[in-house]
Amino acid sequence: MLILSLLVAILILSIKTGLVLGSSWLTIPKISGYATIFGSSVVLLSYIFNEKYQLIGDFIDKYTFAFACLTGLLFLYLGVERTCICTCETKTLGIKQKISYWLGFLPCPFCVGALVISVIYTAGGLKVPLYAVSIATGIAFSLGIVLVSWILRRLLTRFNFDVASFFHQGLLFLGIFTLLSAFLIPNIVATMQDTFIPMVLSSKKELLLSAVGFFVLFALGFGKEMLTGFNSLSWRR
Secondary structure, eight states: OHHHHHHHHHHHHHHHHHHHHHTSSOOHHHHHHHHHHHHHHHHHHHHHSGGGHHHHHHHHHHHHHHHHHHHHHHHHHHHHOOOOOTTSOGGGSOHHHHHHHHHTTTHHHHHHHHHHHHHHHHHHHHTOOHHHHHHHHHHHHHHHHHHHHHHHHHHHHHTTOOHHHHHHHHHHHHHHHHHHHHHHHHHHHHHHHSOOOOOOOSOHHHHHHHHHHHHHHHHHHHHHHHHHHHHHHHHHO
């Protein structure tokens, strides 16, 4: 189960990072260089934080919700803010545009951090050497980033998509997804940890009235749609 969780994390995080880098002005060789740096960072940071995994776990439990909300709002702002032109070099941008541009790459280090935590917990849970898990994960993460970026760049070039627009829409999607995850996942986990008890109906009469009410609303809506369809056919004739 831990291996499957790590594989899913590698897949999701490499796709997420590849979408961000692939929709930027960076060339594929530069993206390959950044992907190598990210993969090496996974190995290095895994060794640095290996002895502090308990502290990391406590920090995540305490501050994940607030940090996820702030991150989601930041991504939403960057997704709506379109002053940054992502198809050109940063030398031609102003200070505000440069800051806005580089903030758009924030998902990348976040993905690296999340993957490092997954590597540490997987190695500890499976009782395998950390170097084996971290190196294999780093290589797979780097290759996944390059592959996703290359595929995305080919699609953008083939269908003449606006790269800057795609970049901002991607950040907007990441912001919405981050906020939804921050609000939904803790509630789902808390619900799964609760003790489930059978539902008791306090009044069968109220249940029957509710069912009749829903049926009446459904019948009214269905009848209205049928009348609209008949009127449309009559008008065409």
